[in-house]
Amino acid sequence: MQINFEEFEALENYPTKGILQFYVLVDDSGEYGINFEDITKQEKFRVVYFETIEKDESKLQEAPTIECDEENELINKPCLLIPEHGEMGISPSCYQFNQIVEKYAMKYEIDEAEKSDLNNYLYDFLNVKEDIHIGGYSAFTQDDPRETSDQDLTETLLQIGTIPGGPNDLEYIMWGDSGTANFLISLEDLKACNFTRVGYIWDC
DSSP states (O other), rough: EEGGGSSSSOOOTOOOSSSEEEEOOOTTTTTTTOOOOOOOOTEEEEEEOOOOOOOOOOOOOOOOOOOOGGGOOOOOSSSOOOOOOOOOOOOOTTTTHHHHHHHHHTTTTOOOHHHHHEEEEEEEOOOOOOOOOSOOOOOSSOGGGGGSOOEEEEOOEEEOOOBBGGGGGOBBBBBBTTTTEEEOOOHHHHHHTOOOEEEEEEOO
């Protein structure tokens, strides 16, 4: 997948020009390039940024086609995404969710029983879509890896959910059993357009 930052409304702290490309390894393992030991190790996935875009098509090369076992195929058919600007709430699966609840519980002197009720209410109310978006908050099918490490990766560089509506009733994009993938980055690296340390995680 690639993002052309010149084609949509600027987001605070994100690049305003250039192309950002995301690659993951698709092989017979069905792991899609994930490294559970170190989500920032770009060995079987890559995030590459090109600050300038070559617009002379005569200088461009066609990308090679790589055959893939249909059982492990991640994207069933290429698709063009039309960007739309929007707002979103925090997902209850995001590691920052409990911190925010705790902050407001202290501010309004909410006791433990009421805090539990508040947590349950917000979990049901904040139904964040596991779609494709840049910025905002990340949603996770299982656990947010930042609960235990890499908590400086606060920014959602890109979230890619399972996208229905593809050909022959197949999903356009399918992560395992209807999962979600996230690419995460620190605010400092994002501002500097430094994409050498990006966290990549998907789960289902």
